[in-house]
Amino acid sequence: MWPDVRKIVALAWPVLIGQLAIIAFAVIDTAMVGRYSATDLAALGLGSSIYISVYIGLTGILTALQPIAGQLFGARREAEIGEEVRQALWLTAVLSVIGFVCLYFPQPLLSIADTPPALHDRTLAYLRILSFGLPAGLAFRVYSSLTNAVGKPRLVMFLQVGALMLKVPLNLWFIFGGFGVPALGGPGCAIASTMINWLIAIVGITVLLRVEFFRPFGVFSRFCWPVWQRQKALLKLGIPMGLSYLIEVTSYTFMALFISHFGTTTLAGHQITGNIGAVLYMTPLSIGVASATLVSQALGAERFDAARSLARHGIALSCGIACVYGAALFALRPYLLEAYTPDSQVIAAAMPLLAIVVFYHFFDALQITTAFVLRAYKVAVVPTVIYAVALWGIGLGGGYLLGFNVGGYTPAWLQGARGFWVANSLSLGVAGVGLFLYWRHISTRHLPDDRVRAGAEPV
Template sequence: MFSDIRKIIAMAWPVLIGQLAIIAFTVIDTAMVGRFSALDLAALGLGSSIYVSVYIGLTGILTALQPITAQLYGARRYQEIGEEVRQSFWLVLGLMTLGCVILYFPGPLLDIARAPDALRERTEAYLRILSFGLPASLVFRVYSSITNAIGRPRLVMILQIAALLIKFPLNTLLIFGGLGIPALGGPGCALATIAINWVLALVGLTLLTRLTVFQPFAIFSHFCWPVWQRQAAQLKLGIPLGLSYLIEVTSYTFMALFIARFGTTTLAGHQITGNIGAVLYMTPLSIGVAVSTLVAQALGAQRYDTAHTLARHGIMLACGLASFYGVIVLVLRPWIIAAYTPNAQVVAAAMPLVALVVFYHVFDALQVSTAFVLRAYKVAVVPTVIYAVALWGVGLGGGYVLGFNLTGLTPAWLAGAPGFWVANLLSLAIAGIGLLLYWRSVSARYQQDQQSMSAPA
């Protein structure tokens, strides 16, 4: 067990640091924009919810490259990896067109929030700026998928840390103004983000051509047109993956859109709470990425018992750390919230929500670590159905009933934003348990196949 945990941690910690660097973008944006104005903070919360939904849905499709590459790497079929990467770049072209249109014309999504004119105008400006950085984000996702798949997450981590070091001074300049640049508020942090995303994409592409570790794959050795069989194989796995990501994120996005109806103060409190939850999420996410890589490589080498053991230990590690983190946040939540905003009303709105996040996080760790394990097995359709029923049905639907007190039976403490968070907590518990049970059945089938192959004729 401890040997497996050491392997997982060795691969997970660079992913965690890199992911924390990226989530620190949002933390920095939230803290800095919160000191610029409450209106800009609310626009940031609403706009980032929409952007993340689009970004995660599209990059989720591209993450199919990771288990595909990891299994090929475990089987030592290096030339095929290069072909899969070239096909992923063709997918980027189509996906970026779709995403840019949605972000540049966000009106239909903002209509759901019924936001005041000032908030709507600020949010539209934020999203339109981010639309120009989406292509770079998709290209970088291809780079990060292949590096994680071959067990080299530090190559991503280093770039993400460098990006974070640039983010703070660039944010300061563009949000608050200086050097002849006017104060731009929330849209200023969007400008900083897209500039950094393009730098990351260009550096990532350069490393794919120069580093020795990528040379056996011959990624850019020749030009190729789309190969529909390979495209179909990636999409067969990628579309359910992207949809499952989309379901997970939109359950949160629509929470923000509905919570916006309760006013700017409540939405700002929700934004802070969601930001804390996102920071906590990075640890089980990183463990999930590491375990997925190790399990996929073991599957590629046809070591199915090893894959099962690695998966089980990874899930246990993720849930154990989530429980530990929860205790820390519960004790320190007044100080954590105060670090985001000096506004007493926003602090009061966030306090009960952050208490709920402590329990929410444990089930979040269970579902994300198990979901990543299933992706290593190239299983995506059933998990997507589980996500849809749990997160959209129980989480979002239940949250709407509780938050808006449609039955007239909602207790006072559950009315408003807390109702949405409680329903989302229950939905994650259902999703996590469902995914865990399904993984056990999938793994059992692989182990039976291994026993059949090893049995004497």
């Protein structure tokens, strides 16, 4: 077990630091905008939910490059990796157009929230600014998928930490104004994010051009047009992966849209709770990325026993750490909320939600780590079905029934935002167990026949 854990941790910690740097973008935005105005904080919560839905859905498609490149790297077929990256960049161009249109014209989604005019206008401005940074964000995802696939996550981490160092001063400048720039509030942090997205995308492309490690891949050694067979392979894996990401994120996005009906204070409390949950999520996400990298490389080298062992230990590590995080979160709830906002009403709205996150996070760790391992096996369709049934059916459907007291049978403590968070926790538990059982089935199929007949090692 411990050799596997050491390998996973060695790859996971740079991913974790990089992901914490990125999630710190949202934490910084929330903390700074929260001190600008409650309306802008609510607009940030609503706008970021919509943006993340679009961004994650599209980058999920591009993440198909990671298991493909990882298996090629494990099989020592480096020249083919460059061709796959070029095809992924063509796909990025198409997805950028789709994403830009969705973000620049978000009125259909905003109409669901039934927001007051002031909140609608601030959210619209925020999303339109971010639409111009989306192509750079998608290009950077190609870079990060490649570097993670070949076991070089530090090259992503350095750029993400550098971006965070720029985020604070740029946010201060554009949110609160100064040096000839008026105070812009929530839309100001969107300007800062857009500028940073373009900067790290340009630097990432430069790394692929200049760093010696990537030269055998020949990413930019020649020009090529889209090749349908390779595009088809990317889309066959990427579309269900992107859809599973989209289902996961929209289960949260539509929570925000529905919770907005309970008022600005409740929505602000939900935004802070979601922000803290997202910070916790970065650890199992990082372990999932690291585990998937090692599993895909082992599969490419046809070391199927090693792949199964790495996957099993990655899932166990993720769930164990989630238990520790949950205990710490429950004890530190009051102090965390006071760090986010001085508004006592928002703190009161968020306090019970954070207690639910203790259970929510364990199930979240189980499902995301197992999902990444399954993607390393190039399996995505069945996990997407599991996500749809659990997160949309139980999570959103159950949350709507509880939160709005449909039928009149919901106890008072389960109504409102709490009903949505409880239902979402249950849905993650169903998804996590379903994905884990499916992984056991898939991993057994990849074992040699004599190992299957003898029975795989217990999980």
